[in-house]
Amino acid sequence: MxxxxxxxxxxxxxxxxxxxxxxxxxxxxxxxxxFPDLEIKTISGDETTLNDVAINGDYYHEDNYSSSLIVSLDGSTYYEELSYFEKLEPQFPPNEATKIKDKYRNFMRGKMYNPSSFFENDNYLAYVGAEISDWSKNHLPKYYLEVDVLNKETNTSHSFQTNLPGVKEIQHADILEVHMDQEDLKVIVNLNYYLNDQYVDEIKVYTLSISAEGVVGDQTLFDPQEQSNKDKWSHLMFLNDHSELDSGNNLLLQKDIGHYVEVSQNAIASEELDSELLEREFYIYNIKSNQLQELQIPQEQYEKLLSNEFHLNGFVKDNHAYITYLNEENLVVLSFSLEDFKVDSKQTFNLTDLGMEGTNISLMENKIYAVENGMGNSAKIFVGDVTTGEILYKGEIVHEQENDDRDDFTLNFYTITKN
Amino acid sequence: MKNFWKLTNFELNRFSKIYFILIGLTLAMQTIGIVLLSSSYMSDVEEQLALGSTLEWIKISVGTFSFSSVTSSYWFGGPIVISIVSLLIYVFFIWYRDWFGKNTFIYRLLMLPTARINVFFAKATTIFLMVFGLISLQLVFILMENELLKLMVSETFREDQSLNQIIFSFDYMGVLYPTSIIQFFINYGIGFMAVFVVFTGVLFERCFRLKGILFGILFAGVALFVFISPVLLQVTILEEFFYPNEIFILMVITGLMVTTGSIWMSHYLLNKKIRV
Incomplete structure (x- = not known):
């Protein structure tokens, strides 16, 4: 019924x-x-060198779907497999800045998750962000610095805003490094703007007084006039690891100087400008002493460094600066003493012997971590000691079920980070 | 409770004819679409075969056939749009038909020996059931139509797609069928909250007539403002103060506030202000 x-x-x-x-x-x-479960299979060496290490990349399936992923000793984590709430987290893979968010939840509100903007020591957590307050009539952004310093002991924070002195019309501002020294903050900012029709990088070191809530000193590391020369261009880069909160007192800089050459392709086409690299210099800037020192590079290595089109990696640890480059199938690590700024050792890792082709590398705590970026369905990894040249670990990222011959996907790894 | 189900069943029966027509129209149009599109595709293929083209060449020049070729056509999307529009109109009509019928039926509904809000809930439940019913049947239809497609197009020229591939490959299907159950509740929760607000708006109009239209619009405006207030705060004075999961929790709270506010206001209007 x-x-x-x-x-x-x-x-x-x-x-x-x-x-x-x-x-x-x-x-x-x-x-x-x-998404297949991936694991790191040890070929030889000590697996503990990979403790807390995350290898980040992308997974592509031939049916047109993909996902970011993280592989560690614990296995693989795919972004697409995260829950709705995990996907709401600001970054995947998480970086150093998102990690401090869980510890200092209130302090981290409204801040950009750029690790270079933060400084942390036992007593303080400091943040300096370059933010845009307004846009000028000619559509250029007006930047100011947003400063916030947390006293961990009292759990109180002191925040203020300050203008960038000596800055007029800029296209872009980037915080490269924040360092706290007692009551003062040293902030290294990269400014981009046009000078005599040339796009230049200006690296400024601002000294900010927390008590006075403003800029008390500013210094330019390289004269931007030099870059505005039409016949000669120059480009500045920080080689320190941007993914770390604190890069230490010594910053490693790369300066490229080049010129434009006219190349006529054929009789009909108009002449085109091509740029040619002439010089490459490396500098160590000490934040504490405010000293800029050029690294002395022996002639044989200089030629290699100049001809290396790949991105060069750099790293500063204790009393040494390291620069890596590729020399045919060899990955070379040059070590410079920070006492006399000269090369004191050179280590070579043969990639062919390791069975690797293209690699992405990271330098962390005197170790070099390399992962293959060959777009295959597996990727080799190795860990080497940059002080001795010894290979500490060899392994491969593979599909967990070995008998499952899936080749309908490709993996591309690009960064290695330490948690 | 028994009265509520009786009323819901009654409301469902009243719309069932049109509802069955919508279901039939969807199935018929989508089936015709598959038959027409796949036979026109196959005749193109046969034409090429008659010209002596190789299978590989045909796959490149004519292309392969997949369910996506059907979902992007009016034959497939048309009935979905017609169903959505019909149900949107019925959100209003479910109330007005009681006033504008041959004899004012609302008089009898309001005189039933049950709480008047049950009439409101029964109408809302009817709308929800019909929405969920259509999206469920559409899923079944896609599976059936996919099998039909396999009969129509030979395997050589077919690119078979799974249910999830069919849904992923089409944007609006992703809104109707999210893979995450939380996203499903968000999408339909917002939709049903809007139905409650519109119902309250209709009741305002039924209580105060012309002036009521203004009240109704005002009520909907306030409801929208309350619901999105966490986001408004976030982008204006608080400048990215909230974390995304906090925004989510706040919007669940404001959403529940709007829904209960709508129900409470409708309860008040039905009991105190309604005009027959």
Whole structure:
């Protein structure tokens, strides 16, 4: 009787519940089976060198779906497999700045998750962000510095805003490094603007007084006039690891100087400008002493460094600065003493022997971490000691089920970070 | 409770004819679409075969056939749009038909020996059931139509897609069928909250007539403002103060506030202000 009277309502409800429940179970299973479980298989060496190390990259399937992923000793984590709430987290993979968010939740509100903007020591956590207050009539941004310093002991923070002195019309401002020295903050900012029609980088070191809430000193590391020379261009780069909160007292800078040459491709086409690299210099800037020192590079290495089109990696640890470059199939690590700024050792890792082709590398705590970026369905990794040249670990990122020969996907790894 | 289900069943029955027509129209149009599109594709292929083209060449020049070729056509999207529009109109009509019928039916509904808010809930539940019913049946239809497509197009020229691939490959399907269950509740929760607000707006109009339209619009405006207030705060005075999961929790709270506010206001209007 009831069924006869209510059959439409009952039938509709049963269809809805049955179909939707089946759909969500099916979808969850499909998503779960889309991405293969990856693991790091040890070939030789000490696995503990990979403790807390995360290898970040992308997974591509030939059916046109992809996901960012992290591989560590614990296995693989895919962004697409995260829950709705985990996906709300600001960065994937998480960086040093997002990690301090969990510890200092209130302090981190409204801040940009750029590790270079932060400084942390036992007593303080400091943040300096370059923010845009307004846009000028000619569509150029007006920047100011947002400063916030947390006293960890009292759990109170002191924030203020200050203008960038000596800065007029700039295209872009980037915080490269924040360093706190007692009551003062040293902030290194990269400013981009046009000078005599040339796009220049100006690296400024601002000294900010927390008590006076403003800039008390500013210094330019390289004269931007030099870059505005039309016949000669120059470009500045920081080689220190940007993913770290604190890069230490010594910063490693690379300065490229080049010129434009006119190349006529054929008689009809107009002449085109091509740029040619002439010089490459490396400097150590000590934040504490405010000293800029050039690294002395022996002639044989200089030629290699100049001809190396790949991105050069740099790293400063204790009393040494390290620069890596590729020399044919060799990965070379030059070590410079920070006492006399000369090369004191050179280590070579043969990539062919390691069975690797293209690599992405990271230098962390006197170790070099390299991962293959060959777009295959596996990727080799190795860890080497930059002081001794010893290979500490060799391994490979592979699909967990070895008998499962899936080759319908490719992996591309690009960064290695330490948690 | 029994009265509520009786009323819901009654409301469902009243719209069932049109509802069955919508279901039939969806199935018919989508089936015709598959038959037409796949046979026109196959005739192109046969034409090429008659000209002596190789299979590889045909795959390049004519292309392969997949369910996406159907979902992007009016034959597939058309009935979905018609169903959505019909249900949107019915959100209003479910109330007005009681006033504008041959005899004012609302008079009898309001005189039933049950709480008047049950009438409101029964109408809302009817709308929700019909929405969920259509999206569930559409899923079943896609599976059936996919099988039909396999019969129509030979395997050589077919690119088979799974249900999830069909849904992922099309934007609006992603809104109707999110893979995450939380996203599903967000999408339909917002939709049903809007239905409650519109119902309250209609009741305002039914209580105060012309002036009521203004009240209704005002009520909807306030509801929208309350619902999105966490986001408004975030982008204006608080400058990115909230973390995304906090915004989510705040919007769940404001969403519940708007929904309960709508129900409470409708309850008040139905009991105290309604005009027959």
């Amino acid at each position: 009831v069924i006869k009277r209510f059959w439409k309502l009952i039938a509709l409800s049963i269809i809805i519940v049955a179909v939707l429940v089946t759909y969500f179970i099916h979808s969850a299973l499909v998503v779960a089976s889309q």
